[in-house]
Amino acid sequence: MKTKSTAKSKEPAQEERELVPIRVAGVPEHFNLPWMLALERRSFVRSGLDVQWRTVPEGTGAMCNLLDEGAVDVAILVTEGAVRYLLNGGNAKIISPYVDTPLTWGVHVGAGTEVRTPKDLDRVRYAISRPNSGSHLAALAYAHEHGWAIAESDLLTVNDLKGAEERLQQPDTVAFLWEKYTTKPLVDKGIFRLVDEFRSNWPAFMVVATTKFIEEHRPDLERMLKVIRDQAAGLMSKRTAPEMVAHRYGLSVEDAKAWFTDVRWNTGAQVVPTDLEQVARQLQLAGLPGSPEGLLERLVKGVSARAKG
Numbered sequence: 483m484k485t486k487s488t489a490k491s492k493e494p495a496q497e498e499r500e501l502v503p504i505r506v507a508g509v510p511e512h513f514n515l516p517w518m519l520a521l522e523r524r525s526f527v528r529s530g531l532d533v534q535w536r537t538v539p540e541g542t543g544a545m546c547n548l549l550d551e552g553a554v555d556v557a558i559l560v561t562e563g564a565v566r567y568l569l570n571g572g573n574a575k576i577i578s579p580y581v582d583t584p585l586t587w588g589v590h591v592g593a594g595t596e597v598r599t600p601k602d603l604d605r606v607r608y609a610i611s612r613p614n615s616g617s618h619l620a621a622l623a624y625a626h627e628h629g630w631a632i633a634e635s636d637l638l639t640v641n642d643l644k645g646a647e648e649r650l651q652q653p654d655t656v657a658f659l660w661e662k663y664t665t666k667p668l669v670d671k672g673i674f675r676l677v678d679e680f681r682s683n684w685p686a687f688m689v690v691a692t693t694k695f696i697e698e699h700r701p702d703l704e705r706m707l708k709v710i711r712d713q714a715a716g717l718m719s720k721r722t723a724p725e726m727v728a729h730r731y732g733l734s735v736e737d738a739k740a741w742f743t744d745v746r747w748n749t750g751a752q753v754v755p756t757d758l759e760q761v762a763r764q765l766q767l768a769g770l771p772g773s774p775e776g777l778l779e780r781l782v783k784g785v786s787a788r789a790k791g
Contacts, residue, residue: 501532502702504695507545508558510537511664512731512738513581513687516713516747517558525713529705539642542567543615549574555695556706560585560616562623564688565761566770567614568781575696575783576758578689578707579748585686586744587620588662589678590669592650597657600628600678607636609646609658620659622768624680647673663741667732684757685748696783714747753782 504526508514517535520526526533536554538544542563548554549572558580559567568574591597597606608625610618618637625632638656640646646658647668659680668674691703717723728738758781 499530501527501530502699503532503534504556504699504702504706505534505536505554506556506558506706507536507538507548507554509541510539511661512727512733512741513661513745514558515727515730516710516717518730519717520709520713523713525709526706529709531702531706531709533706539644541611541615541617541642543612543618546572546614549690549692552692555699556689556691556703558687559690560619561684561686561688561757562619562682562761562765563614563616564690565758565781566619566765567690569762569765570614573694574690574692576688576753576781577691577696577703577783579685579751579753580687580689580710581745582685582748582751583744583746584682584684585616586662587624587659587680587682588665588669588674588676589624589680590650590658590660590665590674590676591655592652593672593675594651594653595655595675597655597675597677603657603677604628604630606655606657607638608632609638609640609649609656611642611646612639613637617659619765619768619770620680620682621657622770623682623764624659624678626768627680650674663733663737664731666734666737670734684761685754686745688753691783693783711747711749715749718747755782758782 506517508517521533521535538548542559545557545559546563546567549557564576589600597603608621610621622632638649640649643660643664646660650656650658651673662679665674669676696703724738724742725735727733727742728735
């Protein structure tokens, strides 16, 4: 006589761990390749996370709006944009550096203009993706470094790189600052002309999360950072990484190698207070309000998670 088993088989849904959703925003650029790899490899899923990536071509200013609206929980922002947003009262905190090396901004004009050198840019207007974006703040800092004043009327909102491409092909001269290698294909095609470079002295990108999400999901953010740092560490040790970057982002292998040699993602180091203070002072010098006093307490909420190795 057969005895019936009293053990109940688990339903598939019971066997799977419930995933914690995290809505993350970032630009469609090579700096965010570790996020793409983690998503493709289901690395977040194996850590119990449902990371929902949102591509935002308009950049930091648009992502700040998404954070304010509660449309995303986390955003990867250029550091000066993150500092400006939080000094303006954004209800969020920096939880970690993302890219430790500084950003190199290319200073561009339309290839059809007569502008050839940096000194020719005095009194020209600037295209920006939107107010408080990286392209906006970099333009102010660049002009200040050269002793040029920029009025509000000198700033032309173009939304994204495509909008800048269209605007710079018009007859009047307009300058545009964007990450050097992202725009390199447009320079190679003869659409943009690179007339100068502007390199900041602080880490390029920060990971910013809403205060509410930090309070409710700190352990989940720790797991998220652990995954992305592991991916970044693996990518930095991969010999064929430049070829991967070239293939995915439309760069020549030579340009991808030059960019890759100069970039280092964060794999566990915490925010350096003097970096943020330097950004705040630079913004002040460029004419934007915001005191660097007590900056670390106001802007940063450290989350601990280190990469393997």
